[in-house]
Amino acid sequence: xxxxxxxxxxxxxxxxxxxxxxxxxxxxxxxxxxxxxxxxxxxxxxxxxxxxxxxxxxxxxxxxxxxxxxxxxxxxxxxxxxxxxxxxxxxxxxxxxxxxxxxxxxxxxxxxxxxxxxxxxxxxxxxxxxxxxxxxxxxxxx
Numbered sequence: 001x002x003x004x005x006x007x008x009x010x011x012x013x014x015x016x017x018x019x020x021x022x023x024x025x026x027x028x029x030x031x032x033x034x035x036x037x038x039x040x041x042x043x044x045x046x047x048x049x050x051x052x053x054x055x056x057x058x059x060x061x062x063x064x065x066x067x068x069x070x071x072x073x074x075x076x077x078x079x080x081x082x083x084x085x086x087x088x089x090x091x092x093x094x095x096x097x098x099x100x101x102x103x104x105x106x107x108x109x110x111x112x113x114x115x116x117x118x119x120x121x122x123x124x125x126x127x128x129x130x131x132x133x134x135x136x137x138x139x140x141x142x
Contacts, residue, residue, distance in 0.1 A: 070101060082114065098119050
């Protein structure tokens with residue numbers, strides 16, 4: 001199941017653009033907070049509740065940025081990350097892993113698998129927005 005939350009989009013007029021960000025998060029509270037924070041920062045967002053739907057949304061929308069939880073049903077985040085990186089279209093998507101795993105080895109594994117950034121939960125909303133903006137700007141430069 002996918003929740004579509006469409007904001008104004010950065011630089012968009014009154015017509016919503018395709019999602020710039022896919023949020024793959026199975027926890028409703030974290031997903032709601034993340035979505036709201038990014039929507040207020042004028043990003044267009046679509047949410048996926050599990051790894052399978054995350055892959056479907058990346059294929060459907062070719063987002064500039066993906067915010068990816070590690071612990072999800074129907075494919076964990078690291079598996080999703082590896083699949084996204086193997087796909088030529090997905091290779092252009094910047095990936096921020098947002099996880100409750102604070103261990104350095106987990107962050108290192110995520111980076112080795114292709115994560116562009118790693119942020120530990122709980123997170124400061126301003127930090128999330130800053131990191132997503134940085135990744136989004138880097139994607140536009142590609």
